[in-house]
Amino acid sequence: MELFAVPDLPEVRPGDDLAELVEERVDLRPDDVVCVASTVVSKAEGRHADLDDFPAGPRAREIAATLEELAGEEKDPRFAQAVLEESTDLVMEAPFLLTETRFGHVGVNAGIDRSNVADADLLLLPKRPSESAERIRAGLSADRVVVTDTCGRPFRHGQRGVAIGWAGMPASRDWRGEHDRDGREMGVTVQSVVDELAAAANLVAGEGAGGTPVVVARGFEFGDLGGSDNLYRDLDGDFVRQALRGWSFDG
Incomplete structure (x- = not known):
């Protein structure tokens, strides 16, 4: 091959x-x-999506606060909200977010990418x-x-x-x-x-x-x-x- x-x-x-x-x-x-x-x-x-497209709810703020405490660095609750909205199941919420996407794939952060995205904050699967x-x-x-x-x-x-x-x-x-x-x-x-x-x-x-x-x-x-x-x-x-x-x- x-x-x-x-x-x-x-x-x-x-x-x-x-x-x-x-x-x-x-x-x-x-x-x-x-x-x-x-x-x-x-x-x-x-x-493409921007973080402002995902106003953080109480659950996302709670998750972000937990991850921020564990990592010792600031975590944006809007990103946690994006992950939640792109997922059907939160398999793990610490020390990182492991989720099931809407089409069945299990991965970290619902596969949301923050690299090689020139005109937006996020690239969704x-x-x-x-x-x-x-x-x-x-x-x-x-x-x-x-x-x-x-x-x-x-x-x-x-x-x-x-x-x-x-x-x-x-x-x-x-x-x-x-x-x-x-x-x-x-x-x-x-x-x-x-x-x-x-x-x-x-x-x-x-x-x-x-x-x-x-x-x-x-x-x-x-x-x-x-x-x-x-x-x-x-x-x-x-x-x-x-x-x-x-x-x-x-x-």
């Missing part, structure tokens, strides 16, 4: 056609997977990233699109790319019922291919000021295994989240 960044993309503005910008710069093949950073998807969809992926795919020569974001992981330091939206392919491929080299039947392995593609794309796109938010994965073959779009765990099977609900931070 080969991965390469789409070169010379301009600064994305609200209303820009991302598919058109990509098609103008690279000859795509039908079986390519186009991985697009959520940052530029949000910019094209006008998901796309409202419905898989629908965004489908709209981009409709304008491309390639059949598959993954919308990516960067977030941390339980039990490990550092961040890596993950998929928050996808179109033209299942989120995972199911190895259950297949056999390993010793003939043993595999009983639990479901491979999250959209996350793996997002992580690989993030290695090429990089972080910070690189300016290469779209990466093409060429030569990826899904194979003839079964697929599923069940990327996010239901609460009943998410034992980590269940444990966190009974836990409180003691700084």
